Amino acid sequence: MRFISYMLALLAGAALSFEGAIYAELGKTIGQIETSFYNFFMGSIIMSLLWLFFGKGKISYTLEAPKWSLLGGVLGVIYLTSIVVSVPFVGVGITMVAVIIGQLVMSMIIEHFGWLGSQKNKINKEKLFAVLSMIMALILIN
Amino acid sequence: MGLFMIIFTLIGGITLSAQSSINGTFSRKAGTIETTLLTFLTGTMFLTIFILFFGSGNILALLEAPKWQLSAAFLGTMYLLFTVIAVPRIGVIATNIAGIAGQLVIGLIIDHFGWFNSLVIELDIKRVFALLFMVISLYFIYKGNKRTSDDTVA
Known part of the structure; x- marks a missing residue:
């Protein structure tokens, strides 16, 4: 069962690369921002269905939550648009390496200070x- | 242009990590599906306004776009689903690291073969070394996170 979980996690990551490559293609015909819009629009429909059938949480918490915790969607838009714009210029490989580096380094900083409600996790050797x-990887791949 | 794109994409990664922290906090009280739904809904609202004022593409061309390009929307959901299944069994750190490994390897393979009509960038020795350094880095992140959680326990 652990092995299957690792395979699923690998596939999850692979899905992101496929998504980036395919959306880059869609972006060439309908526009990059429009591609982001399509992703979020379609995602809203898929998630609404999943929520209707499987949602066990508390959607009304949205109204009580601190306002900054509602900003995930806008941040996600920046992420997806940057991928759709970048892939046709530099390819999927460099795009994914750069996204991952930005993500990992920033997570370390966020966790080091315990920002955004995350658990404190100090930067170490x-x-x-x-x-x-x-950084070596980024230099080599460019 | 290439360097500019890399910096832009690095910023994309930075916003993504901020998103996961924010969504992590939100989902503790609201639930995973609810958090994702909210993320997609607010993203759609934001983009609707943005496109009305600044959109230069052709959103209606969606209806004529090849269906395989539209199917990418399900890949994002697949990512979410698989991650949600894996996390309780192998933990957040292992799930993320395995996910990143999958993302990197497939990214380089897509480039090598030029799948989906993308740029063809051959998997040369430099790229293999770059991949190796990413693996080393993932190993250190795993060790580093394991050490801090051990410290917290002690």
């Missing part, structure tokens, strides 16, 4: 080595 290797 291992994490610094990790950043160093990522």
Whole structure:
């Protein structure tokens, strides 16, 4: 069962790369922002269905939650649009390496300070080595 | 142009990590499906306004676009679904690291073969080394996170 879980996680990541490559193609015909719109629009429909049938949480919490915790959607738009714009210029590989590096380094900073309600998790020697290797990777792949 | 794109994409990654922290906090009280639904809904609202004022593409061309291009929307849902299944069994860190590995390897393979009409960028020795450094870095992140959680327990 653990093995299957690892395979699912691998496939999940693979899905993101496929998504980036396909949306880059769609972006060429309908426009990049329009492609982002399509993704979020279609995602809203899919998630609404999933929510109707499987939602066990509390959607009304949206109204009580601190306003900053509602900003995930806008941030997601920046992420997706950057991928759709970048892939036709530099390819899927570099795009994914850059996204991952931005993501990993920023997560370390966010967790180091415990920002945005995350659990505090200090930067240590291992994490610094990790950043160093990522920079090497980015230099090599470019 | 290439360098500019890389910086733009790095910023995309930065916003994504901020999103996961924010959504993580929100989902503790609202639930995973509810959080994702809210993310997609607010994203749609924001983009609707943005496109009405600044859109230069042709949104109606969606209806004529090949269906395989439209099917990408389900890949995002698949990502979410698989992640939600894996996290309780192998943990957040292992799930993320395995996910990133899958993303990197498939990204390089798509480039190599030029799938989906994308740029063809051959998997040369430099790219193999880049992949190796990413693997090393993932290993250190795993170790680093494991150490801090061990410290917290102790």
